[in-house]
Amino acid sequence: MTSATATAPTGLETGAPRRGLASKIVDRIGGGAVQVIMILLGLFWLVPTLGLLVVSMRTTQVNNAEGWWTIFTKPAELTLQNYADLLASGFTASFWNTVAITVPTTILVIGIAAMAAYAFAWMEFPGRDLSFLVVVGLLIVPIQIALIPIASFYGGIGIFGSIPGVVLFHTAFGLPFAIFLLRNFFVGIPASLLEAARMDGAPEWRIFVSVVFPLGKPAIASLGIFQFLWVWNDMLIALVFANPENQPMTKALQSQMRQFGSNVDILSSGAFLSLIIPLVLFFAFQRYFVQGMMAGSVK
Template sequence: MTSVLGAAARGAPAADPPDDPGGGPGDGDPVPRRPLAARLVARMGGPVVRIVLTAVAVFWLLPVLGLLVASLRPGEDGARSGWWTVFTAPAQLTLANYAALLSDGVVLGSLWNTVLIAVPSTVLVVAIGALAAYALAWIEFPGRDWVLIGVVALLVVPVQVALIPVARLLGGIGLYGSVPGVVLFHVAFGLPFAVFLLRNFFAGIPRDLLEAARMDGGRELRIFWRLVLPISLPAVASLAVFQFLWVWNDLLVGLVFADESSAPITVALRSQLRQFGGNVDVLASGAFLSMIVPLAVFFAFQRHFVQGVLAGTTR
């Protein structure tokens, strides 16, 4: 550098500087063409793509609109013509179907049974799964890795395999055909996924943060409650939404393990399918009523749900 500056001061031509080790393109070099995948990703936010996605979303919501309209039509009109005829004859819309549904003790009882099944199943799975996941992630104990392997192995066990053994077990302890029996089944099959999901999220928390809390005298339960849970709220909310939707929309477990007095709304609606032609108004209004609760839960936790789903991609 000194020789270059001295030569410039004496008026002598300076030596050419060494080649750029970075090998960057010069001003006259052509700009490299981006790959096809990169160009497609760049166009994803364009107006054409947004219009197409909006059209797909509207088309996807057509069955929901049809169910809503069918639930507001009298039974004879629903059996005689399609729901789209309401646009030419809107006077046929009525709330009589919902009034009759809400005055039906069987439907209201099944809807209440669904709440009694879904809420405890969700709370127990989230609470037990979070405690077990924290232990598997941050507490050293003998056989921890084998326990984790067992949890992962339980993820591939289908529900159908356990129907008969669990039915015999619940019958032996007097819980078959009751709401607690259905709750226990959902909790048992929801825990492996809960532990696996939350353990992976808890393991991503910086170790220094937990070590600092332990050095300040915090016990494991206090660290879990005051530190880990607030950080992991998106993952916990995602698990709660998943578990609640699975249990609320379940038919197989309720059909096998619940009797008439403890049957959920899905089983009650299935019993109306025996006379589908004469029960379109009952089925439509009952199905739409049972769909309102999970939709409300999803939209209430939507922000945390999206954060929990995307958490693994932002680490």
């Protein structure tokens, strides 16, 4: 009797799936080499920041005559006089104006959006879904169409040109995205945790403060970084709603462009000062930022 031999159907592959060229290259060069490459790419990304720092610490004559990379052979060309001239020009007031605008805006957006997101995610009330659709629809409303109506409204109530007016505008237009982001994160919190808290007699505000808000730290930190950077780097709203005495750094630098013309040393020192605070903030909270961006990608 002849034994039957099982054969795979013609045209079908058996065994492990074929691997791509990229995965084979990664296996050959090893994980350590990949890390080295990523570090080198990160350092390359920081080269413009290093160049800005060097330019901000050299005179205009030196910057016009040489590239910034020559500082490695001529470190004596570095000076802090540019920063002294910048601070003497009134830039310090613009820095604190930026802080006075950015910090309250970020706190207000996070606080209001977190409470609204919790309500949309875990509370039942009439018109909840319709209200959330309205919030999502506000994401596509451009800021430019609200500039003239809001400016007229601010003029009527007497806050046009003031810092509170700028803060309120940024807060209003930052809330739709903030509510959308936090609501999508909060719905991923296990319902059993909230039900257990309710069974223990905890009111809604207690559940929000003790359960939802701590678990939402990654998304809240990500939102805080985004909102801080948007407001810190904004110039459009500052140009429209901020008076010269209340102008933030972005508007001050724009005015320096007209005043100093081609004085790159003054402009670069101001640009580096406006850059360093967001950079420090990002590196301080990058762990929460990555967690917030990855939230919901793995079940």
